[in-house]
Amino acid sequence: MRLAAAELIESREILPGQWIQAYHAPELANGSRAGQFVHVRPGDYSGLVLRRPFSLNTADAVTGVVTIHFRVIGRGTDWFTHLRPGDRIDMLGPLGRPFEVDPRSRHLLLVAGGLGMAGVRMLADEAIRDGRQVTLLFGAASAREVYPSTLLPDEVEYVVATDDGSLGHHGFVTDLVPEYEAWADQAFACGPWPMLAALARLAEGRRGRLGVAKLGRKRGGGKADPPGSPAARRKAFLQVSMEQNMGCAVGACLGCVVQTTGGTPQRVCREGPVFAAEELAWEAAW
Numbered sequence: 281m282r283l284a285a286a287e288l289i290e291s292r293e294i295l296p297g298q299w300i301q302a303y304h305a306p307e308l309a310n311g312s313r314a315g316q317f318v319h320v321r322p323g324d325y326s327g328l329v330l331r332r333p334f335s336l337n338t339a340d341a342v343t344g345v346v347t348i349h350f351r352v353i354g355r356g357t358d359w360f361t362h363l364r365p366g367d368r369i370d371m372l373g374p375l376g377r378p379f380e381v382d383p384r385s386r387h388l389l390l391v392a393g394g395l396g397m398a399g400v401r402m403l404a405d406e407a408i409r410d411g412r413q414v415t416l417l418f419g420a421a422s423a424r425e426v427y428p429s430t431l432l433p434d435e436v437e438y439v440v441a442t443d444d445g446s447l448g449h450h451g452f453v454t455d456l457v458p459e460y461e462a463w464a465d466q467a468f469a470c471g472p473w474p475m476l477a478a479l480a481r482l483a484e485g486r487r488g489r490l491g492v493a494k495l496g497r498k499r500g501g502g503k504a505d506p507p508g509s510p511a512a513r514r515k516a517f518l519q520v521s522m523e524q525n526m527g528c529a530v531g532a533c534l535g536c537v538v539q540t541t542g543g544t545p546q547r548v549c550r551e552g553p554v555f556a557a558e559e560l561a562w563e564a565a566w
């Protein structure tokens with residue numbers, strides 16, 4: 281974890297109320313992995329005491345540039361839109377645990393709902409760089425909120441669903457998943473909780489439907505991997521990136537806890553934000 285005085289290079293509104301900002305922060309661009317996040321605040325506080333968490337949307341170790349993609353929902357996110365190139369913010373990161381791709385996985389299915397795109401976007405870059413095939417399913421309320429395909433690597437197959445049918449499939453993005461479940465070696469998702477819960481249900485039934493073995497399991501079972509471990513994520517068909525309201529983002533306040541099937545609460549900021557979907561108790565109230 282490092283603290284950077286990140287300098288704004290570019291800021292643009294890519295969709296109504298949604299911004300992508302590029303910051304020069306070589307300390308963070310180097311060594312960050314898809315699924316991790318940063319915790320940011322104005323360099324001089326400017327009245328914003330609490331930091332705001334944002335997924336690392338992209339990170340380029342060569343140029344030292346990281347990007348964040350956010351929707352304006354309140355005072356903090358609005359404040360960031362008024363920054364100008366050359367302004368600096370205080371950026372802490374990379375925080376949390378990243379997505380883990382099994383070395384044998386060739387076909388990755390990414391599923392994003394709305395701003396969940398920011399949670400999986402960097403994984404597309406990493407996967408393409410490593411020679412994997414990527415299909416990205418994206419769901420939005422309407423065409424007005426569909427992430428522009430021009431902002432994705434050309435190699436990504438991009439499939440869109442809209443709730444009102446104004447672009448792509450008419451319905452939820454989860455409707456598209458069954459078509460890809462035999463093709464995909466692993467799936468990675470970020471978005472609203474109901475979308476993630478629906479995907480977790482689909483993933484649970486997949487092994488039975490397709491008759492496929494669990495990744496990394498030797499015949500006859502073997503020792504189970506500890507919950508929250510990189511190995512547990514790597515062997516999961518579905519990994520999800522969770523968003524919970526955060527206070528400290530360093531594991532101290534317990535404000536971001538989610539419940540696991542084993543009954544051990546996990547902190548989204550430390551043990552997450554990425555979890556193997558099968559580790560989380562989707563029906564539990566949190």
Ligand SMILES: Cc1cc2nc3c(=O)[nH]c(=O)nc-3n(C[C@H](O)[C@H](O)[C@H](O)COP(=O)(O)OP(=O)(O)OC[C@H]3O[C@@H](n4cnc5c(N)ncnc54)[C@H](O)[C@@H]3O)c2cc1C
Nearest residue numbers: 330332333334335349350351354355356357398524525526
């Ligand atoms: C791990 C993680 C990654 C995230 N990545 C993104 C991203 O890439 N793009 C994006 O648009 N949003 C992301 N969010 C949500 C984003 O942090 C909130 O939208 C933002 O903090 C709202 O700040 P605000 O001051 O504008 O809103 P306000 O509602 O005024 O916020 C007030 C307080 O509540 C906290 N808060 C409010 N909503 C959230 C929330 N959903 N999650 C966490 N804290 C919240 C803020 O940190 C702040 O302390 C992420 C959240 C988490 C936990």
Ligand code: FES
Nearest residue numbers: 529531533534549
């Ligand atoms: S936000 Fe404080 S423990 Fe996670």
